[in-house]
Amino acid sequence: MPDKKYVTIFLEGRRIRVPEGYTVIEALWDTGHDIKRGVGCLSGLCGACAVAYLEPGGKRVKFGLGCQTIVKEKMDITVMPFFPSRMAKYDISNMEKPIDKLLEIYPELNMCKSCGFCSVACPEWINVSKVMSYLKDGRYEEATEMMFDCILCGLCASRCPRGIAPQIISLFVQRAIEKDRPVPENLRNRLKEIEDLKDEEIWGNILKMDEKSLKDFCEKVRKESD
Amino acid sequence: MYSKELLEQIFIVENTRESRFNRKIPSLSGEKKNFLLETFHPDFKASAFRTLRVGVNRGDGTVHEIADLLEAFSIFDYRDIDFEIPEAETDVLVLGGGGAGITAALFAESAGAKVVLATKLRLGNSNTIMALGGMQASVGEEDSPVKHFTDTVVAGQFKGKKELVKVMVSDGPQIVKWLMDLGVNFDRDEKGNLLTKMAGGSSVARILSIGDYTGLNIVKILKDEIRNRENIDIFEFSPVVELTTSEFGECNGAVIFDLERKQFFLIKAKAVILATGGSGRLHIQGFQTSNNFGATGDAIVLAYRAGAKLEGLDSFQYHPTGIVYPDHMVGVLVTEAIRSLGAHLVNSKGKRFINELETRDVVSAAMIKECEEGRGIVAPSGRVGVWLDTPVITEKRGKGFLREKFPALYRMFRRIKIDIENQPLLVYPTLHYQNGGILIDEKGETTVKNLFVAGEAAGGIHGRNRLMGNSLLDIFVFGRRAGLSAARRKFNEPGKQTLNHVDKYYKELKNLRITTVAKTPRIFQEFIVVK
Structure with a gap:
């Protein structure tokens, strides 16, 4: 093994030394920081480990996920596990045409001036600012698709x-x-079949089968689909 | 970016790609499959197993990591807790804030119960969000719940409980409807029908998806919904550390640990739903894992001390394609959908060695065989893997296909300068799922009265191997069932909360002269950075 190389980083202003190649989360653990908030799936999916950092010589603060961001020499880092966001109260199951209520529920949408600050911060590289303009223009499908990630x-x-x-x-x-889209036909048909107890007799037989006859039954059913 | 050595290895993959293109690898016969499993699957490695000495399942075999978990004392001293005055009283206490827990809480609340939900991490931080590929539900015209049943029991080697599998597959379409009513937008085809995709081990295309971020998008919507419910109280960063029982041994609440304030508190409930997930972070047999930071098998140890029977804890699922390189992504999964679309698994000689659409256990065993017999590829860290040749898909479907269909995956590797459209990925079987768990019945109830279990913590459904997409279905089906059944217990008299079951369990350990420094539940695995 070659000698481990180390980098010096600043964690919330405090200097720590960690081996090269560690992620922010690994660097925190390696130096004995007991963090629970700010850790989750460790695969860049759960969004618990948002971090903000300044690179040496960098003019502006950058953002990323702690489990996916590799530390670099002289990086200045803070973990941001939580930020308050307004969540409106609504009962979508009992709303007739919920999309018409958008501005009633979230009137702040129209305050957006498309400055683009949000897009710069997104660790998933979503153009959030564009999503917001789509929402203002009523291009809901396109906006939703962009926000899948x-x-x-x-x-x-x-x-x-x-x-x-x-x-x-x-x-x-x-x-x-x-909620505005119709119930898919294939789903509706299947639910009808289940409601009509279409397979009830087969189920009765299956539950009575011993392992041998169950094996034969499964083989037969699975062959039919080929 | 790949290291120089790995780039040389990739050269072999590129050179053999064309010759592999049209060759079909037939499916293995039953006999050959069994031989492969018995020789190379970790579930058959005798030295990794031992027999349990305490509790309901005394005499059953399980892996050392689980046995260590069960044959241990609690880390906490509960003498400070005032058992007379609980911090909160509720009808239903849900432990765990993943897909199963949130679903259980939603249904219990809909049925008129007051609910408290306590979870170890942030609400929604769970393995559910990492279920990228999709969910099985028999909605296709060619399909039926019976077909879904046969695929599930065959994959589970006939070890799943028929009654539980039946319930899961029959509730499937209804669960899809429920999710859609909440606004979950599954992918559709041109006709507006639900789009179904193929999965390994399935006889019909049955996977429903939302791009390649299925679980995440469902959880986002469930989270939005649960925050809108009046009668659900949520405690985040509050893992459960022990269940409580009444003088009759019925479950009636739990001891919770507040991670932020380092304090215990007691919650009293008429019924308890354990939905704290699986045990991947125990790194069973030293395997890398795809699991969330909090998946330390807490549910099984708590339920076991309370007297619940466990089922099938000698069987784990190793997902064939977990990343081996680069180091910080070790264990991150590449969805099975990639193999469904035709990506090849290739060894260091540039050869395919298994039909990629066999069930997960068989593919994993075949990969371990390649690596143990020296046909694996060694990463700079010393880890070994085989190639998942994703550019095959690019050749077949054209440039931009992977980028469009798997944006999450594409971006994840783009960040580290690997282009999955043109470069293969180095993968190795990764500890993914606890096939067994706490035995439940069709209501989701365990052998301990008023203790329900849903999600990965539950056992008896998947037998010895789980089909892709069945866990995403099972968490909602059994979450719903547990939630509804638990809500019906709201007129129970819970009685006094005690830890009598723990005392009894400790006595059993001491009588057997079991002394151990291991303390459980683990809550968080002591993390060791291996590089």
Whole structure:
């Protein structure tokens, strides 16, 4: 093994030394920091480990996920596990056409001036600012599709000079437009079949089968599908 | 970016790609499959197992990591807790804030119960969000719940409980409807039908998805919904450390640990739902894991001390394609959908060695065989793996296909300058799922009265191997069932909360002269950075 190389980083202003190649989370653990908030899936999916950092010589603060960001020499880092975002109260199951209520529920949407600060912060590389303009223009499908990858880390909300939470607003839209779509035919047919107890007799037989006859039965059914 | 040595190895993959292109590898016969499993699957490695000496399952075999978990004392001293005055009283106490826990809480609340949900991490931080590929539910025209049943029991080597599998597959379409009513937007085809995709071990295309971020998008919506419910109280960063029982041995609440204030508190409930997930972070047999930071098998030890029977804890799922390189992504999964679309598994000689659409246990065993017999590829860290040749898909479907269909995966590797459209990925079987768990019935109830279990912690459904997409279904099906059944107990008289079951369990340990420094539940695994 070659000698381990080390880098010096600043964690919330405090200097620590960690081996090269560690992620921010690994660096924290390696130096004995007992962090529970700010850790989750360790695969860049849960959005719990948002971090902000300044690189040496860098002019502006950058953002990322602690489990995916590799530390570099003289990096200045802070962990941002939480940022308050306004969540409206609504009962979407009992709403007639929820998408029409968007501006009633989240009037702050119209305060967005497309400054683009949110897009710069997104660790998932979503153009959040564009999503917001789509939402304002009523292009809900396109906006929703762009937000599929959102992991609710809240970094966009933390950057918004107007205190808007794009990740929360788009979540309402995602739900609302689905409510507008018709029930898929294949699902409706299957539910009808189940309601009519179509397979009831087969189920009765299956539950009575011993292992041998169950094996034969399974083989037969699975062959039919080939 | 790949190291120089690995780039040389990739050269072999590129050179053999064309010759592999049209060769079909037939499915293995039953006999050959069994031989492969018995020789190379970790579930058959006798030295990794031992027999349990205490509790309901005394005499059953399980892996050392689980046995260590069960044959241990609690880390905490509960003498400070005032058992007369609980911090909160509720109808239903849900432990765990992943897909199963949130679903259970939602249904219990809908049925008129007051609910408290306590979870170790942030609400929603769970393995559910990492279920990228999709969810099985028999909605296709060619499909039926019976077909889904047969695929599930065959994959589980006929060890799953028929009654539980039946319930899971029959509730499937209804669960899909429920999710859609909450606004979950599953992918659809041109006709507006639900889009179904193929999975390994399935006879019909049955996987429903939302891009390659299925679990995440469902959890986001469930989280939005649960925050809108009046009668659900949520405690984050509050893992459960012990269950409480009444003088009759029925479950009636739990001891919770507040991670932020380092304090215990007691919650009294008429019924308890354990949904704290699996045990991947125990790194069973030293395997890398795809699991969330909090998946330390807490549910099984708590339920076991309370007297619940466990089922099938000698069987774990190793997902074939967990990342081996680079180091900080070790254990991150590449969805099975990639193999469904035709990506090859390739050894260091540039050869395929297994039909990629066999069930997960068989593919994993075949990969371990390649690596143990010296046909693996060694990463700079010393870890060994085989190639998952994703550019095959690019050749078949054209440039931009992977980028469009798997944006999450594409971006994840793009960050570290690996382009999955043009470069293969180094993968190795990764500890993914606890096939067994706490035995439940169709209501989701355990052998301890008023103790329900849902999600990965539950056992008896998947037998010895789980189909892709069945866990995402099972958490909602059994979450719903547990939630509804638990809510019906709201007129129970819970009685006094005690830890009598723990005392009894300790006595048993001491009588057997079991002394150990291991303390459980683990809550968090002491993390060791291996590089």
